[in-house]
Each structure stands twice: as structure tokens, then as C-alpha cells.
Amino acid sequence: MTAPTSTEASTEKRSRTRFAILASNFMILMLNYADRAVIGVAAPLIITEFGFSNAAFGWILAAFAFTYSPFGFIGGWLADKFGPAKVMGWAAIAWSVFTALTAAGVGFVSLLIIRLLFGAGEGPQATVTAKVMHNWFPKKELGTAVGIANAATPLGGAIGTPVVVAIMDATQGNWRLPFIIFGVLGVLFAIGWFVVVRDTPEQHPWVSKGELAHIRQDAAPAAEDDADADANAEPWWRYLTLPAVWTTAVAFFGYAWILWTFLNWFPTYLVNERGIDLSDLAVTGAIPWVGGCIGLALGGAFTDWLVRRTGKSVAPRRWTVVICLAATGLLFGSIGTVSGTGSAVALMTVVVFLLYFTGAQYWLIVGEAVPGSRYGSVSGAMQMFATTASIIAPMITGYLVDSSLGWTGTFTVAAVVALTGALLLAFFGRVRTPDTRQAGQPAS
Template sequence: MTIAQTATATRRRFGVLAADFAVLGLNYADRAAFGIAGPLIIAEFGFSNAAFGWLASIFALAYSPFGFIGGWLADRFGPRNVMGWAVIAWSAFTALTAAGIGFVSLLIIRFLFGAGEGPQATVTAKLMHNWFPKRELGTALGIANAATPLGGAVATPVVVGIMHATQGNWRLPFLIFGALGVLAAIGWFWVVRDTPEQHPKVNDAEVRVIRQDQAEATEAAQQDAPGFWSCVAKPAVWATAIAYFGYAWILWTFVSWFPSYLVQERGIDLDGLAISGAIPWVGGCIGLIAGGALTDWLVRRIGDPEAPRRWLVIACLAATAVLFALVSMVTSTFAAVAVMTVVVFLLYLTGAQYWIIVGEAVPAARYGAVSGAVQMFATSASIFAPLVTGYLADSSWGWSGVFVVAGAITIIGPVLLLFAGRRRA
């Protein structure tokens, strides 16, 4: 490619990235709001930790399969439509959370909310693969997914501030976030197209930039691609899925329960929660951006598109497992928040890598469905982690058991990736 070709290229892919960043930020703000409001919800309805664990887990019972369904639909109908309608769906059920009047109603609303949120991760992976060259893919996915912890970081003080200003009205934040979702969906449909070739403001030079190091899937290549089950059976795919399960276990324990842990175990009040609950999310945002940029740089230096990403997952996920097990053992609230911030930073350093490792192992024609299957398996952790956490917190194991069990589960993934995760396997 000549300098003249790249000099005149449009940069619409970054507008698509910005749109995805915005909806993912809202996605996690909506999701985190329930955990942030958790102490007030528990107090109003008199829920036990186990009961609240069911409310946190029922979300994932729909979220997990709809990750697969979203990827499958994105392969067939395009990521633009799938994500746009998903934003509308999850925003409607975010607003309806305010109508919850007890355990059963909240259980139903949270289940439907999970179905709406399910497609976001696999659709994002598909969209970024469509819009970015491989040399920029890690950075693009890192930036896009950095919106998720940023959404949690912003949502924490916002939700707490609204509840504080309204004398503990936990319903109003859900109504506000639901309305914002409708506006986000309108913006999404305005900005995003499935591929750069379909976008009216993308010129040929930008298409060449995006496609120059991609193997474009021809019709013949799609017909000759191995079947879905052959792709899923690859060691690099299932080992990555198990590692991602551990990632999701820690993430969902943190999202669903860390605010309640700070209130119940560390004695944090509502004002303190606005800061203490937000700080780890900031670490996660930095981690996602840094992880994507770091692995892209290593890929360019080493020339191997897979090994740097796999080793980053192995090292950081193993360290995350050990540190998470130690959270309840530190003596001060400041130390607990500091350790959790490091945990979330290391966890999110790996956040963009799972999708790229899978993308290197399977053909483009199968990517949406296979990545959806990986997400469905991995996010099944989001069904069990909040539920197990509630029962452990109420048991004689207490919060110490919560963190140790999560660390033990998470360490399995890095070990498997170490021995079975090589792409050639």
C-alpha cells in the first residue's frame, strides 16, 4: 500500500468503535446498578444474601445462552441490527426494574434483562473483526471493552448520588438509565453498519487499510470451512473457554457482591460506597486499554498473532486468582479496595484476548457462532458465581470462603491454557 493510498483514507472505523464503546458503557452501567442498589433492595424487601444471589444469578440464566444466540444472529443478520435491538430490549427491562414489587417480579424482570444484554460481547467481537485490521484488533477490542468497567465506575457514584439525593429511592436510577438506552439505540443505528463496505462515508482507501492483512472469506472458503463442532473441539478453543469461565466467575462475584461486601463486612456507608465501589472499576478500564495495546505491540514485534495474547491470559489470570483469594484476609478497608483494584486491573488486562485467541483458531465463517458458544459456556459462571456467593456468605465459610473458592476455580483456566491452549493443537 502506498503512502498516497493511506493518506486519503477515511477513519470511519473509529466512529463505529466510539458507538460500540458508548453502548457497552451503558450496558455495564445498567448491569452494575443492581449490585450498587443491592444493599437498599435487600433492606427494603428483607432478602437474605441467598435470595439476592438468586436475583443476581437469574440474569445470567438468560444472558449466557443469548451470548451464543447473539453471535449466531450476527453471522446471519449482521451485528448492527442485533446490537441495536438488544440495546432497546435491555433498556426496557432496565426501566422495568423500577416496577419490581418483590422477589418474583424482580426475578422475572432480571431474567428478561439478561436476555437483552446477552448478545453484546459476541456482537462486539464480530463487529470489531469486521471493521479493524488484525494489527489494530487488540487495541480496538481493548478500547471497546474498556467501556464496561468505565460504565461501572461512572454508574457507582451516579446511582449512589441519585439514591442519596432522593432519600434512598433505588428505583429512579433504573428509569433514567432505561431512557438513556433508547437514545443510545437511535445513535447506534445512525452511525453503525455491518461492514465498512456498506458504510456510505467509508472510501476505498479505508477499506484497503482494513482488509490489507485480513483473509477475506470467499463463498468457497465459507463452504470449505470446518463444521461448528470441529471448531469448538479445538483445544485452543475449549481451553480458552474454560479460562474465560474463571474470568467470568471473578467478574460476576465482583459485580454482584462487592458493594454488599463493603457494606456488610467493611461497614462502608452510602457515601463511602460511591468512592470505594468505583475505584476498582477505574483499574479495570485502564487494564482493558493497556492489555489490547500491549498485545498488539507484542504481535507486531514478534510476528505471532496468538502467543503473546495466550501468555498474557496465563500470567494475569493466575495472578488474579491468587490475589482475589486474599481480599478478605487484609485488615483494612483501604487495603481491601486496593487489592480489589489490582485484581480488576489484572483481570481486565486479559479481557480482549479471549476473543482474539478464538478468532485465530477458527475461520471467519464460523467466528460468530463459535465465539458465541465460548461466551455461553464462560458466562455460565455468571449464573453460578452470584448464587454460590450468596450461600457461602450466609454459611460458616463467610466472605473468606467466597474469595478463596473463586480463586481456586479461576486458577484452572491458566493451567489448561499453558498445556492445551496452543493454536497448533
Template sequence: MTSALLAAGRRTRTRYAVLAADFVILALNYADRAVIGVAAPVIMSELDISKAAFGWILAAFAFTYSPFGFIGGWLADKYGPRNVMGWAAIVWSVFTALTAAGVGFVSLLIVRLLFGCGEGPQATVTAKVMHNWFPKRELGMAVGVANAATPLGGAIGTPIVVAIMSATQDNWRLPFIIFGAVGIFCAIGWFVVVRDTPEQHPRVSPAELAHIRQDAKEEETAPTDDRPWWRNLSLPAVWATAIAYFGYAWILWTFLNWFPTYLTEERGIDIEGLAVGAAVPWIGGCAGLALGGVFTDWLVRRTGKSGAPRRWTVILCLAATGILFGFLGQVGNTFSAVALMTVVVFLLYFTGAQYWLIVGEAVPAASYGSVSGAVQMFATTASIIAPAATGYLVESRLGWGGMFAIAAGIAVLGSLALAAFGRSRA
């Protein structure tokens, strides 16, 4: 069948199979992260760990996740994204399962550090895969749809974890083992479906390859840039995007790690209630990522400009995200809190694909994996600071309300930085 398609010159759609494989891997990635957030109240109670100490366990993941975002991007430039993502999925799945062996603060800390090593490369490698496999006019859609899997993973993973724990008398260890085993099978599927580039894939027809490479002439005529990749970090569009992405990451990691605990402690939701209360905002995020990519692609086609529409989407939506997040502690009931958090996550994720695309407009393709990895490494330092800081803030006299206000300010500052300094060449 493949040879017949090639001979007929029909355009195959293998790039969508690659996108689907990436979607599944990213859904698993966030489902694995969601497990500990849902199980946190039970873990803290059973192992007698305080919120402040548990904040450091959550932050331990980010100590390795952040640098491995850069390392993954650099390795993808050097050895190809297929191998990097596949082996990363195996590593994080093994340590997802080994979380079940945790018996206290130190053991959980070590496992979470190693878990972060595996999870770190996924975002930058995804960006590299999509840039390799899709033309510019489809890139927002591709990155948006691929990353829409991340909140979907949280939305699906949350009720599954709740169901397993409810059926086993709050056994928090079993979900980690099950999710780890599923991850190994997903990694095998990734290696079967994906290749580094369309040129390497036996199921890509010449017509599809021509479609994917339709921007090649424009790239060939663009001025060459022989600077080492790290020199691109001084570009205002790059570091301003990194600051905005930091604000995005602060809101995201606060929500990911602490929202289930907020619902149980401050709003009185039981473990069964988390199946809905903690999952619904993830659905908003899934819609936000998919629609954000499609919307900005439409703006690019409409305006004929690549950079400005994506930049202003981030500026406006990130500012709105921060402002609404700041009011979360002020709403009067649980339904309102979940509804507001759903809007917050929708707007947050509406910007999710854009950071990668703004950087892609600013730097040469050969340096893209390394530069975007460095941007991610800086931005995800928020994933180190936010979980730990939240534990201390909530236990201080500022409480949940003060924590929400501080997170809001950080997001708004990121939006202002991108507005002031983020203009790219496009």
C-alpha cells in the same frame, strides 16, 4: 466532504467512529448492570429478601445472558451485527427501566431474566464488529478499547446511582428508570453511526477500506475449512480458552454483584462511601482492558506471532488475578481492600480482550460469531453459578474469606487449562 475525500484517495477514519459507538453501547451495558449491585443492600432491606434469595435474583440475569451470548453471535453471522446490537440495546434498556416495577422476589426474578436476554449478545457482537472493521495489527487495540468501556460504565454508573439514591432518600427505583431511558437514545445513535461492514458505509474511503482489508490476501491463501461451525468446538485452543474464560467470569461476576455488599457489611462503608469504594476498582479495569489490547498488539508486532503472546498474557495475568483475589478477605482495612481489588480488576481486565482474539486465531472467520458465542455461553455459566453460590457461601461458616478462596482456585485452574491445552495454530 465525503466525496472529496474519496476522490482524493485520503484514508478516512470511519472505523474509529464505529469503535466509539461500540464503546458507548458497552459503557451503558455495564452501567446498567452496576445499578443493581449498588442498590442491592437497600433492595434487600426494603423488600425483605435474604442474601441467598437475592443471589438467585442476580443469577436469573445470567440464565438468559449466557445462552443469548451464543444466540447473539449466531444472529450476527446470519443477519449482521448492526441490527443485533441495536435491538439488543433496546431490549435491555426497556427491562432496565422495568426493574423499578419490582415488588418482591418473583417480579424481580422475571425482569432480570428478560434483562439478560437483551444484554447477552453484546460481547460476541462487539467481537464480530471489531473483526469486520479492523485489520489484525489493530485488532487487540480495537477489542481492548471497546471493552474498556465496560469497567468505565461501572465506574461512572456507580457514583451516579449513589448520587440519585442519596438525593431521593434511598429511592432505588429511579436510577433504573433513568438508565433505561438513556439506553433508548444510545440505541438510536448506534443505528445512525454503524454498518455491518466497511463496504456498506458511505463514509469509508477506498484507502481506509484497503487498510482494513490488508489481511485479505493472507486469508484467501489460508486453507479453507468447510466444517460446520460446531465442529470447531473440539479444537483444544477453543475449549481451553472457554475454561480460562469461565475463571475470568467467576471473578468478574462475584465482584460485579457482591463487592458493594461486601464493602457495606464487612467493611462498614455507607451508601455515600460506595461512590468511591465500589467505583475505583472499575477504573483499574478500564485501564487494564485498554492497555492489555495495546500491549498484546505490540507483542504480536515484535514477535511476528499472533496466538502465543495473547495466550500467555491470559495465563500469567489470570493466575495472578486469582491468587490476589484469594487474599482479599485477609487485608486489614477498607483502603487496602479497595486498593487490592483495584489491582485484581486491572489484571483481570488486562486479559479481557484476549479470549476473543485467541478464538479468532483458531477458527475460520465465517464461523467466528457462532464459535465465540458458544465459548461465551460456556464461560458465562459462571455468571449463573457465582452470584447464587456467593450468597450461600457468605451465609455459611466459610464466610467472605472462604468465598474469595474458592473463586481464586477457579481462576487459577482456568489459567492452568489454557497453559496445558491452549496452543493455537498461530
């Protein structure tokens, strides 16, 4: 299927298949984060059953990230080579199987191995989502699409937290059953994904000529464009030296540090430090996730509006990251000093809102700096670097909490990491070439 002319498109009713693709991606990412949230909610029970120290359990949490991080790059590379639809579907099956197998853990070593395999399955999802959205949406809708797709991740945490608590309450503290239930759901979701999603609009039988013309109106990346660009584009690794790419990666690292500290340790913080019981955790643990869901959806739409208003495709997104990530770091660093539990949860909700307000922007900044045919690999490399924070942060958090620094020191360290990324992006992160996809060359 080739892109129709504007005359052909004007005579045919425009379909809305791209929104079915967006909805499918939303659902698969919602389950993805619900799966991740299970271990955070179940952590106090797992630690008690096996007698783990916080430091030992930090290694189990970090094991996920040892494979999640490199498979972010591997998933992007595979999406460039074989197509994002296949990569996401098989990744969903893999992570769902290992979600269920977490219930078979009998100690430190077995849980460590299962979490390593689970991380490999989940690694491709963020990079592949960015590739799918770039293939399916015109530039003027891209921020909204990426924002909405990724808004599913905190929503998955918000829904998953009370569901896991309810299951454990109903089964007298059985932490294994939620893993099995979510694993089965994941396989069913993957089957639905394969039915609905294709790599590009040109391959989908539901797409009309009118919709295809709308999607391709501003030369957003497509499989055909990527094939033409391959002959002229530099090797993917050359683009990693661009200031816009590496500073975005460092800022994304700060984002990931706060995210993974929150995801893995905030429920434990509420239980151990604030005295929240398991029933109350269903509400207090879910509230910040709601703020994150709203932040992601609004962040993408807001920067799309700024792009249309200013006519600049990068600067509004870059400064949104700088301002919101810096504010996130400052507020996150102060959580340990807040006296009341309600105040701590409210502050954390604002933190997660601001953090996720930037969530779509990292992918979009890199998308403006590199050709479409190299986007999966370069964005995957960015994610691989950024998500090394998911290895380091949970592990270091365990040691910091057990040390004299405690929770206050833990939050302060995370704040410093986030502020460093925001400042580097502010000073060095300018994209000098507005549209490198068409030029097929690195920005100067």
C-alpha cells in the same frame, strides 16, 4: 463495494470511519455495564426493603445470567446470519426496556422474571462487539480495538456507581429511579447506534477506498470473505473441540467467575463487612472499575505490540491470559484476609486491573483458531460456556457468605476456579495452525 487495489487506495485520502464505529461500540458497552452496576449498588436497599436473605438475593442476581449466557451464543449466531449492527441495536433497546422495568419489581418473583428478560437483552453484546471489531479493523490493530471497546465496560461501572449513589442520595434512598433513568438513556443510545454503525466497511458510505484497503490489508474477516469460506468451512460446532477453543473457554469461565462475584457482591461486601456507608460507596465502589478500564485498554495495546514485535499472533495473547489470570486468582483469594478497608479496595483495584488486562485476549485467541465465517457462532458458544459462571457464582456466593466460610471462603473458591482455567490454557491451549481462516479447516 469491493476492496480497492493498493494503487487506487494510494491516490485517495484515507477516512477514519472505523474509529467512529469503535466510539459507538464504546458508548453502547459503557451504558451496558452502567445498567448492570445499578443492581449491585442498589442491592443493600433492595435486600432491606423486601427482607431477602443473601441466598435469596443471589437467585435474583443469577436469574440475569440464566438468559445472558445462552443469548451470548444466540447473539453471535444471529450476527453471523443477519449482521452485527442490527443485532446490537435491537439488543440495546431490549436491555434498556427491562432495565427501566426493574423499577416495577414488587417482590422476589417479579424481580426474578425481569432479571431473566434483562439478561436475554444483554447477552449478545460481548460476542457482537468482537464480531464488529473483527469486521472493521486490520489484524495489527485488532487487540487495541477490542481492548478499547471493552474498556468501556469497567468505565461504565466506574461512572454508573457514583451516579446511582447520587440519584439515591438525592431522592432519600429511591432505588427505583436510577433504573428508569438508565433505561431511557439506553433507548437514545440505540438510536444513535443505528445511525452510525454498519456491519462491514464495504456497506458504509463514509469509508474511503484508502481506509478499506487499510482494513483489508491482512485479510481480516469481511462479509465477502465469510461468504467464500462458508462452502469450505466445517460446521461451527466442530471447532469447539479444538484445544485452543475449549481451554480458552475454561479460562474465560474463571475470568467470569471473579468478574461476576465482584460485580454483584463487592458493594454489599463493602457495606456489610467493611462498614462503608452509601455516600462513601460512590468512591470506594468505583475505584476498582477505574483500574479495570485502564487494564482493558492497555492489555489490548500491549499484546498488539508483542504480536508486532515477535511476529506471532497467538502466543503473546495466550501467555498474557495465563500469567495475569493466575495472578488475579491468587490476589482475589487474599482479599478477605486484608485488615483495612483501604487496603481491601486497593487490592481489589489491582485484581480488576489484571483481570481486565486479559479481557480482549479470549476473543482474539479464538479468532485465530477458527474461520471468520464461523467466528460469531464459535465465540458465542465460548461466551455461553464462560458466562455460566455468571449463573453459578452469584448464587453460590450468597450461600457461601451465609455459611461458616463467609467472605474469605467465597474469595478462595473464586481463586481456585481462576487458577484452574489459567493452568489448562497454559498446558493445552496452543493454536497449531497460525491462520485457519484462509484454510477453512479446524486446527490440528
